[in-house]
């Protein structure tokens with residue numbers, strides 16, 4: 001069977017890995033000259049977002065034989081809003097290195113596949129769909145999904161990120177919620193080590209022309225004195241996708257709508273969707289049938305995102321104060337309750353009651 005994959009990002013490489021487990025060696029087309037995101041940064045896999053699975057890295061290994069080595073454990077998150085702050089501790093998740101370095105997530109996946117990658121090749125999906133039995137679209141954007149009429153925008157944001165020098169806790173993350181500079185988005189700092197970190201601002205509805213305004217405001221409000229050694233910006237938008245397959249073309253990762261809109265996370269969604277697309281191709285089964293859990297996660301994430309979009313700063317103050325009270329903290333972080341799902345159900349209920357009034 002002839003399978004092509006457009007894009008050697010997380011989802012495309014995970015797809016190739018699973019195809020190979022079934023004895024199919026795909027052709028991978030990558031428009032850049034190497035794998036990995038253009039900018040080096042530290043991403044997170046948050047345990048709370050993926051419950052009831054306790055250890056996501058182990059789960060990916062047990063289920064799919066994909067070995068990922070985190071950059072570090074995440075043991076502390078300090079959250080700030082304009083009037084309050086609070087800290088949670090525990091086994092909160094993992095820090096993952098993104099970018100083109102040898103130990104980045106993409107390069108770790110690359111080392112586990114044998115498929116040929118045709119670099120510097122901007123693939124045309126209609127041509128590949130004629131030449132191959134299947135085309136897996138893993139190009140990290142909505143352009144092909146949109147062209148085929150399967151994409152609806154959910155959360156549009158612009159991200160500005162930097163590598164900063166200072167003094168950091170290597171297993172601690174910081175988050176800021178403040179509508180003055182992030183609107184309904186957020187900002188966060190994730191450490192590379194004690195001396196450098198990624199400082200990233202995600203602004204809802206911003207664009208390349210006004211993102212610097214929000215960045216300057218963020219620095220002014222939070223009174224940072226870090227030294228910036230790298231600065232970049234890019235669009236970061238999520239969408240709702242249906243169906244996930246058109247004829248012999250399957251969508252995975254960001255292009256399949258698996259970038260969840262609550263926090264803009266997609267590492268696990270990319271891996272799972274890539275693997276499921278491969279399984280459906282290899283086993284001749286319906287791709288959509290594998291996606292029930294991922295689609296439920298997206299539904300929950302969209303419901304919470306729509307709720308947060310209406311938040312003002314005082315709502316964020318209350319939220320963080322509540323999340324960091326000892327009793328709630330204990331329930332959220334010292335149990336394995338699927339809190340995100342329960343909160344989404346509560347939000348659904350509140351909306352239903354409101355609509356009855």
Ligand SMILES: Cc1cc2nc3c(=O)[nH]c(=O)nc-3n(C[C@H](O)[C@H](O)[C@H](O)COP(=O)(O)OP(=O)(O)OC[C@H]3O[C@@H](n4cnc5c(N)ncnc54)[C@H](O)[C@@H]3O)c2cc1C
Pocket residue numbers: 006007008009010011012029030031032035036037041042043044045098121122123124138139140141159161200234236252253254255259264265266267268270
């Ligand atoms: C700043 C930032 C922070 C993030 N933080 C987190 C986080 O903390 N946790 C988390 O889970 N997720 C996070 N994410 C999301 C996640 O890292 C990515 O969205 C995810 O890795 C995307 O994987 P992908 O395979 O869908 O696409 P990508 O990794 O973008 O790969 C797509 C590939 O396709 C190639 N391509 C595009 N078009 C073509 C073409 N026509 N022909 C050939 N090749 C093509 C591109 O060059 C690229 O290599 C973050 C994203 C960003 C931008």
